[in-house]
Amino acid sequence: MKTPIEQTNSLNSYSYHYLGLSDFVxxxxxxxxxxxxAIxxxxxxxxxxxADSFRRHxxxxxxxxxxxxxxxxxxxxxxxxxAAVAGEVWRPGAPSNDAAAAKVQTLKVKAEAAA
Structure with missing residues (x-):
């Protein structure tokens, strides 16, 4: 039989239970x-x-x-x-009769436009 020191340091090991440390562990x-x-x-x-920085560049x-x-x-x-790359430049899109649903378009990266 192994002594408490020789046992593995798992949560159910005898040494942790003997010392009352299972909750702490x-x-x-x-x-x-x-x-x-978190890391x-x-x-x-x-x-x-x-990646976003590289795409903007x-x-x-x-x-x-x-x-x-x-x-x-x-x-x-x-x-x-x-500003255009950051999406802060807006150009009006196609004219619409519905003013509430005004369409706007932004400039996109070539890869995004192709997709």
Missing amino acids: QLEMEARRMRAR AGAIRHAWRYL VAEAELRSLDDRTLHDMGLNRSSIP
Whole structure:
């Protein structure tokens, strides 16, 4: 028979029950799970931010590669490119008889427009 020290450190091990620590161990394990979930969420958030930042950079580079006349035809100038990529530039869409359902369109990244 193993002594309490030789037993594994699982939740049901004799040493934890002998010392009355099974509730403490269970709470500690749950706290570790919660910390792991929080870290995973932070990593997912950072990854999404980096991916969105890269997409914005690519869209701005595509618009900056266009000549001024093409940008003017789109209703933009060079200084409004970051706002257009961020979705802050609105252009009226097709005219509608229903004023409550006014349609607007935003500029999209080439990959989004193709999808």
